[in-house]
Amino acid sequence: MSRIGKLPVVVPAGVNVTVSDKNVVTVTGPKGQLDRAVDSDIQVVVEEGQVVVQRPTDSKRHKALHGLYRSLINNMVKGVSEGFKLQQELVGVGYRANANGQLLELALGYSHDIVLQIPAEVKLITETLKGKNPVITLESIDKELIGQVAAKIRSLRKPEPYKGKGVRFVGEVLRRKAGKSASKK
DSSP states (O other), rough: OOTTTOOOOOOOOTTTEETTTSEEEEEEEEEEEEEEEOOOTSEEEEEEEEEEOOOOOHHHHHHHHHHHHHHHHHHHHHHHHTEEEEEEEESSTTTTEEEEETEEEEEOOSSOOOOOOTTTSSEEEOOOOOOOOOEEEESSSSHHHHHHHHHHHHHTTTOOTTTTEEEEEETTOOOOOOHHHHHOO
């Protein structure tokens, strides 16, 4: 049995989970609604305030899908009840972030500013305090979408190991390198 797959997903008060006849799981809560199509081999059962994911056989494919869909349904339930929040900071001289509605304008040391269109499902907040690095805050009910948006922003200027400049998550610890001058002594 999959260790993750066999755990039931507890449905909190105010959240409603339904499974259609075409194996589409719909989760509705105070923050919104999410839908996900589940593989036809995997069975999703809603019973007494919890969701149980079951697999037909012990084949490698079914074991992989078992844990996957349990995690995805758990993230959907958590998203519509609490939501997800990611924060990224821009480390570097002259690095700026500015939000105009769903447009994110970034100055990351290139010759031109970068403008990104953020999906409507993601709430975008930028904050710049004097003496601190600019911070980009993303909030959404969809964990997969917010992760993709954060990865796209980070890919524009990944943190480099010598000075640590770039876009990184708040609280992320980077492996730093000493550089050439440290090796001469």
